Amino acid sequence: MMKRIFALLIFQLVAISIFCAGFFPQKKVLKGDATFLVESDLQSKAKPVFNKLVLVVIDALRSDFVFEESKSHFFHLHSLLEQGNAWGFTAFSNPPTVTLPRLKGITTGSTPNFLDAILNVAEGDSSSNLNEQDSWIKQFVNYNKTIRFFGDDTWLKLFPLEFFDEYEGTNSFFVSDFEQVDHNVTRHVPEQLMNQEDWDVLILHYLGLDHIGHKGGSESQFMPAKHQEMDDIIRQIYEHSDDDTLICVMGDHGMNDNGNHGGSSSGETSAAMVLISKKLQNYEMPTQQKLAQLPIKDTNPSYQYLTSIQQVDLVPTLATLFNFPIPKNSVGVIIRETLQLLDDKLLTVKVQENFQQLQSVKRTHIDADEGFENLDAAFQKMRDVQSELMRSATDYNYDFLYLGLGILLVSTMVGMAAGLKQMRFEKPFFIILTISLIVGLSSFGSSFVEEEHQIWWWIATGGVLLSSLYTPDKKSTHLTILICLRIIRGWNNSGQKHFYENTIFEILKRNPIQQWYLNFFTIFSLGLLQGDLLSFLSTMLISMLCFVYKVTWAIVNRETVPDWMYQVALKSCFIITGSVTDDVFEESLVPLARFFFKCLLGSIVVNLGVAKLTSKKSTLNSICTSLTMLLIFQSPSSNIPLFLAYNTLRKSLTTLLVENYGSGSFITSITSLVLQYFTFFHFGGTNSIATVDLSNAYHGVSQNYNIYLVGFMMCLSNFVPPIYWSIFTWRILYNGNQKWNHFSHNKLTFFMFNCISGCALLLACLILRFHLFIWSVFSPKLCYYAAWNIFMNLVIGWILEIPLLLMN
Template sequence: MFSIGHKTIYTCILAFIQIAGIALFCKGFFPYKIYLPGYASKGDQFSLHEHPQDPEFDRLVFVVIDALRNDFLIGNASGFDFVNSHIERGSAFAFTAKATAPTVTLPRIKALTTGTIPSFLDAILNIAESDTSSSLDNHDNWIYQLKNQNKTIHFFGDDTWMRLFPNMFAKTDGTTSFYVSDTTEVDLNVTRHIKTDLVKDDWDAVILHYLGLDHIGHLGGPQSPLMKPKQKEMDQAIEAMYEIVAAQDAKRIQEQTNAKGTLIVVCGDHGMNEKGNHGGSSIGETSAGLVFMSPRFESGPVKQNSSTRALEFLTIDQIDIVPTLATLFSFPIPKNNLGKVILQLYSPKQDFVRILDSVLRNASQLGQLLSKLMPEISRYLKTPFAHANDATLAFGQSYARAISLHRQYLTAKEDSVAEQALALYDQFIGFAQSHLANTASDYNIHLMSIGVALMACSAIGFIYLSLLQRQQEQHVDVWSFSRYFSVSALAMYASSMFTSSFVEEEQYTWYYLLQTVTLLCAISSFRVPVAHVGLTLDPAGLCFAQLVLVRIAIAWNHSHLSDLVLSYPGAQWHLMAVVLFTTVVSGTTTLYRLSHRPTAVDVNSTAAIIHNAIRATMLAIIVLISVLVFVYKSRISDGVISDLYAILQNWPLVQPLDQVELGRLIYNYGVAGLFVLGALSYVTKRALLMDLEHQEEPNMQAQDVQLGMLLFGSCRVLIRQNLQLTIFLTQTTKES
């Protein structure tokens, strides 16, 4: 046997091994990303022109439609008729913008504005590589660059932008993505600004972020009957923007000789899978739609585009939007950008001077970023003409030769020379982009494997010490850890409901919790004799059988066989009713068994009355919450609901309440239930102590009963406040 001192030493050693394993795993799983601090300036990026090129556009309308999959925008069944009419005429340019995982909103906004590739660490911490806040204040982005050019920027939509870019917008109106059931007002609050703010001349850039389409996906998937009408609604909003901008541009060009025009960018931050969720790396989740539109494009050569299928349009990286906007608006490309200019926006041989200058700026910016990883390339960047024939680094020579040919074209104006320079620029940009992107997402398998091995050794050591300690103990509460885990898991689950990404993939949280709790029960049951639990079957066997059933259910869900339920009208509501009824029965059974436990209240009639009253209150809360949850879920569905369930929707308590008020009411009763559970636990334990001290402490009984009555009175007040809140919400709704 180990002595206490030896156990402490071994525990410290095992803890150190575990910390080392975690550190090595994290170093391998979260690779080092090249990062340049500060903001880019016009002098940072190499140019062969004394003065910067004039911008192609002087105003920007940037429209983000959350979860806009490419086939929603440019597919055969798309509801964007106005947008597709411009694409077919050649006056708009459509692409499939490839997004990288994690395909959730915040990392995607970061990619759309900085040109970087977010990692899963960004999704977990909601921070960037070297920043300590949830904003992008210290990260170079095109919003800052526009602001730095004294541009006035307005924003309307998802308030995530307002948190990421504080003090950047002159006018804002944020919407929240928390209420997924809201598919209408969340977009109308954005669209209303088109005819009130877009028509004014007090802006240079307007950003709009719509959430309704994403909410519809979460509620009913991409095949929801609400999906096509929502696409048409978005198309009409874009048409209204286009008409306003076209009229403004025509007037500005007549009155101002230096007016350029307005660029409209319509894009999705990510797509969605066939269940309407996102966050992973499936094709549907990573394929976002992207369209560039402008009244200026209508004055160019019109070409017929017979392609109407989403897969037939060119696929680009979503981060390519950043350098493209920088070159079109003539502001510096953000320092940490990994994208490349979309040359398809330029007509063939339209203006090689502008095209070459754009790709040169792009190559110079990527070269500066690459030099932090490969210092030997610095000589090609600083003195390119002196190293045009230096073949030490092939990609470095490509950059130097491209600049030499670029300068030659500016003198000779030969298209063949420009094409050679363009090809070399593209070669260097492709190398730099792929190398930097791979470095940012290159997992070190060796470090990860060593880390996992060390953590496994530490876990085995702790298990061994635990077994030795249990052999020395006379009594161990085998269920204590399961209780603590259950309470902690419930608290973590409740906290996760305030994060949209966890709400979207809530089923995986339940899979983990259910399997873990069942496994803990199975392990604990090995220490409980079968005779003590009154079962003829081995409890551990029952637990493992339940684990098998859970695994079958997960496989059934992943194979989409669960969608068969939707083919039977009303079946999903019957299943939900059965599940909620089972919850009520389970709660009733548990509350009933409390009176038959050894710790049951049998001290005196007063304590028994308090105990029974609390149990009855808890049962009423369980029933009420179950009914309210069913009404809440049935309201947001277009499925067939039988008359039996329709009666619940007409219940006077819930009929005047909207979804937000009903959701708050459910949470309120849930909190009340926690207080009642606390009161029940307190009264039960205190009653047991009073029973043990009945003969020695007669006065203590009266005090404990008084405390129990006081706690029950507090819970009664809480329930009464809930009822008053219900009446208040009902009256408020009727008055409005």
């Protein structure tokens, strides 16, 4: 039985992998480098408008950070915008709004490939590089220009190193640091500005602002200082530049209010772009900017400040201003305001060039003289072609799609048959079937996918209602369960459409002292196990370490903590590092976290060993407690008290399941399944890449980190609630000698759910593959589904549980 279910699971994972391989294929790109298409003689002899480019990418620089009065502290840049030496734009950043795909867009002008968003996380991948693809970087290299690069090392993974005459990469994945990462870029700037004759293109990519966002949201108290730091760098570059230098300051994408990005909300897609040059004041500034007074006083909820353009428009604009052919795969349209920098003859040629080049991407031939009557018509046509090209981003591999779906359908049939055999036509079978169908059908509607937390709320409360009808004598238990569910629901924002100010999470964030007393109570009331001396001592140590670490982490992030907790953390950090400097908290984070992990592992091993020797029964309890501490350790601090609600809910459910449902393995598994999804969403998770939490993936990780370890910890911190509710079944199902039977029943339940809902999801992706939201809504959902199956079902469900069952 167990072997068969495992084989089915592997079968299912293979099906998902094949489907994903067909759904996220490599995009077909036009090979080779572009050459001038129109009047190439005239164009090759023309003098470029600028001869030096400084590109300053400030990661996650949202439009309002630069243009809006209450948010922006780019004071010097505001005065440049007012004088007309700088032209500001809101540049639409095509989702997935993650650095790697955006850099591809900014340099090649092409539309993104969703797979890049995943490759952005999976480092060291060579399939995402741009050695072969045409880009403005490559065009500069072809024209023998010298390029220097300092900043986010994603650039160095994208382009061959020989493209750069001098470079230094900073790591983009160490999100907890936002000072050093930028100093490492800035320290190169003075030297480069002194020796400007040595280079033609200088690229700087700053990550600090993005890291601040991930850590503290868009309104973090570190933002103003970071804006000013960046503003000062722009001022230095500007003051050292001459008339023939173009400075472009831009964000690769924006962020939402929580400081995350990846999705398609207006905050994430609205990046700032500013073109700066001393030359610009001789020309007419963009109309919108002429009418506005900078910084702009009125907040714009859709983040559209000044003129809105596409981020990829930078590509043909640079090609035009620096006089080289527009990169082959670009879908950009020249920023129209910049055309006035060209002389009249060249202006028409450059527009024709852009027009022809867009047509060649569209792969339709048009006669050379069938062009356009006037500039307005040309721009209208080009915008039309652009939006058409942006919509049809990829070619799917249909063989893979059908094969993947086919295999999944077959394994679903087999799984259903096995389920019927085990559950017969009894209640659990119909319950799991109903839940799977509801969730499966919901994947056809984009709003249902975005707001999936609502579905789980109705399933969970519906389940409580059913159970209370079935066991009417358990009124108070059901009431407790309902209250817990309601508290959990009110804790975090979930879904992608609404943002509530008054969730418990936000309220606790505004009242840090109360929050920390609650955290203290939570950690010690859940962490301390009574019983024998050994488990008491080991859980005491783990709880203390967990608490001290979380407080230290909060202090490093400049959160407020009660004074006595500050002193406790200070003393503990002193003991750990022996240091009395101001950086003692920061220095202790890594050793503290490592010490915590070692003690945790040690206590589990000791407990298992003692249990083996004395054949005592309570090991599961202490292992579950240790693991709960690990989950708390990997959670954001405002979510820690949520574990009190989890614990109360767990106790009530256990009583109910044991006393009224005879510890039934199927019904226990269904309860666990519903709660895994319900709590995942109400922990702050969504089906968008934007809510992937990176800030808890670096505990105990030093500068030379291991990507696999960080990846594992990232999964761990994002699946904290599902892991908790997966562990919940252990104490009910794995205590007696029926444990292997229960184990396979449990896996069968999850398998049925994943197959049925998965078939529907894959079918939805297939049918809706040309839907407007396919990249922003359905593809991320598919990624979550795949991640859930691999991490929760394979890693946690099998690889973690089997050894535990063997030893217990």
